[in-house]
Amino acid sequence: DTGVSQNPRHKITKRGQNVTFRCDPISEHNRLYWYRQTLGQGPEFLTYFQNEAQLEKSRLLSDRFSAERPKGSFSTLEIQRTEQGDSAMYLCASSSDRRSGNTIYFGEGRWLTVV
Amino acid sequence: GENVEQHPSTLSVQEGDSAVIKCTYSDSASNYFPWYKQELGKRPQLIIDIRSNVGEKKDQRIAVTLNKTAKHFSLHITETQPEDSAVYFCAASKDSSASKIIFGSGTRLSIRP
Numbered sequence: 450d451t452g453v454s455q456n457p458r459h460k461i462t463k464r465g466q467n468v469t470f471r472c473d474p475i476s477e478h479n480r481l482y483w484y485r486q487t488l489g490q491g492p493e494f495l496t497y498f499q500n501e502a503q504l505e506k507s508r509l510l511s512d513r514f515s516a517e518r519p520k521g522s523f524s525t526l527e528i529q530r531t532e533q534g535d536s537a538m539y540l541c542a543s544s545s546d547r548r549s550g551n552t553i554y555f556g557e558g559r560w561l562t563v564v
Numbered sequence: 565g566e567n568v569e570q571h572p573s574t575l576s577v578q579e580g581d582s583a584v585i586k587c588t589y590s591d592s593a594s595n596y597f598p599w600y601k602q603e604l605g606k607r608p609q610l611i612i613d614i615r616s617n618v619g620e621k622k623d624q625r626i627a628v629t630l631n632k633t634a635k636h637f638s639l640h641i642t643e644t645q646p647e648d649s650a651v652y653f654c655a656a657s658k659d660s661s662a663s664k665i666i667f668g669s670g671t672r673l674s675i676r677p
Contacts, residue, residue, distance in 0.1 A: 482664065491570075491653045491667035492608065505664060540607070552598065553665055555607040 453556035461562045469527045474543030481524050484540040531563045566591040570668030578676050585639045585671045587654035594656040597637050602651045649675045
């Protein structure tokens with residue numbers, strides 16, 4: 450078990466560019482979550498998957514954001530036409546519904562700075 | 565949807581004293597309440613959780629209490645140590661087949677030597 454893996458660690462991008470984050474969940478975890486965190490705030494829910502199905506997407510998420518989990522394993526989060534307000538840490542997490550409870554395990558997170 | 569409020573936002577206690585962080589939630593259907601600790605530059609990590617079928621749970625110096633009627637839950641840290649300094653987040657969710665977890669805004673705990 451190598452934990453939830455995210456890459457790249459830090460992205461700096463110019464406003465208007467597209468960025469993509471990748472997340473590899475803990476092996477055999479069928480649920481995968483994306484959260485966003487800004488300084489001084491708690492993780493803010495963006496979206497989550499049960500296997501390959503995207504079950505919920507936050508209303509806070511504009512149509513510039515899209516997430517996929519095509520084979521029910523890794524996931525990608527793409528932000529199109531980035532804006533300065535997108536600057537934050539993007540956290541991926543995973544859990545298993547085969548175990549009691551809904552404990553989610555976070556990856557290290559990836560910082561996005563939009564300049 | 566669920567809304568989780570957490571306070572205080574910052575807390576400073578003398579080493580060896582106790583610290584208490586309180587949270588409230590809005591959705592009476594929520595039944596799973598984890599607490600996460602986040603050190604500077606690191607990922608949030610689960611430290612303890614409680615389900616609605618119990619009112620209290622303890623793990624060494626950490627304890628959580630839950631009042632379902634009032635929709636309150638609290639984290640208690642006794643005999644605080646310098647390594648307890650971090651940001652703590654409470655959260656709530658429905659422990660169902662597919663459910664998101666909603667976090668509070670965090671409490672920055674500082675332990676004074």
